[in-house]
Amino acid sequence: MNNLALEKLISQKLNSATIADYAPNGLQVEGRPEIRKIVTGVTASQALIEAAIARHADAVIVHHGYFWKNEDPCIRGMKGKRIKTLLINDINLYGYHLPLDVHAELGNNAQLAKLLKIENLQPLESDSVSIPVFGELAQPISLEDFARRIEKSLQRKPIVCNAEELTQNPPHLIRKIGICTGGGQGYIDLAAARGCDTFISGEISEQSTHSARELGIHYFACGHHATERYGIRALGEWLAQEYQFEVEFIDIDNPA
Template sequence: MAIALTTLVAEAQRYLNAARISDYCPNGLQIEGRPQVRRIVSGVTASQALVDAAVAAEADVLLVHHGYFWKGENPCITGMKQRRLKTLLSNDISLLAYHLPLDVHPEVGNNVQLAAQLEITVEGPLDPDDPRSVGLLGSLSEPMSPRDFARRVQEVLGREPLLVEGLEMVRRIGWCTGGGQGYIDQAIAAGVDLYLTGEASEQTFHSARENGISFIAAGHHATERYGVQALGDYLARRFAIEHLFIDCPNPI
């Protein structure tokens, strides 16, 4: 079965409420390919490796979290950017990308999907008074030591996380996938035992240590694999088309 590209894009836009979210890149259809869609390939970042894999998988649409055309980047179509775009255009593959709308969605968002993977019960936003905050606050059913929770993260995500170990047992957790280390201050204010994100900055260590909480950096790519899979599955079910998630491993 096939669905019109315009119909697929319209449903993704509606479902994610993308038009209402201010972002650093255009959300939605970034590159237009063939008008009919039978197969979606999804992945975290529209790297050349993923683009090539989408070609090999005979995708009609490549659905990603990290697409192209970020604010402040050089707009010239040269080098790496030219090669990626040329591959998509020459193979008539559409690129559909959602950044912040995919982070914050209450059903397929990266943050809620990561919580499900790690068995964290979502309680609400990390900072309910800050509309720009995309992080979440939640809890474990039973307290765990920081090292035991870090082992759970490693087992689920398949990579050893960076752990700054605090003294307290972990029950209350704040988190934001990807490059969300800057939200650690909101997490501290919310009274968490541990803050989890993808990346770490130099000052993150000091914030965690001096405020007596644990901190885990589990990888930008690793923490953001689940939202795009869930969105691809939703669209595939909605329109009875094929969906294949392809993971191109990234240690960062």
């Protein structure tokens, strides 16, 4: 498939044009015109690019690409090396950020919810495109059991803020869960206001602990990278199944 046709195909699938973002979504670095072999990954790091070269990939598709708002526009240093490597090897780079967070089927939130058996996802915000969502477990479980489910599913032990530490009337069982993968910890207050007993994100901030304790909502920080592996992987699987691309997901380890 032509590289511009692939951009159009993915952008339409993820409804990219309808979502305001902090970086350009779509083809960010142009390489060879025809694409057969694709490597997917969370972040367009040098390690992922080198892995794509080793596999003779025509394109790399990631969740975290380049050219973020307010970053230095100069192509030098680390960014210069990455882009130079792509250009020398004629590899296309596609990046899809928020569109790959919020998509109802392939998105990070949806894929994480599926992995953790959270059902009936609904928007947490009232905006036309809600970044965080919430859903429910079919059967409520204890905080300890849910923490074990996360660790087993993500192969990573989460940081747990237990609302029972200071709250007089804490949620004893987990059922209604807010989700925002990656750096979505700021939505914990909204999740509490919408009646969630639990909130899941990737990162944790100093104030997250206090919000959990004082608002009476459990909080699980499961890792930015760990919570955002599944959307890009699902996108690659969709491309392979529907359009017969050769796609390989490469997980570059990241403890963050």
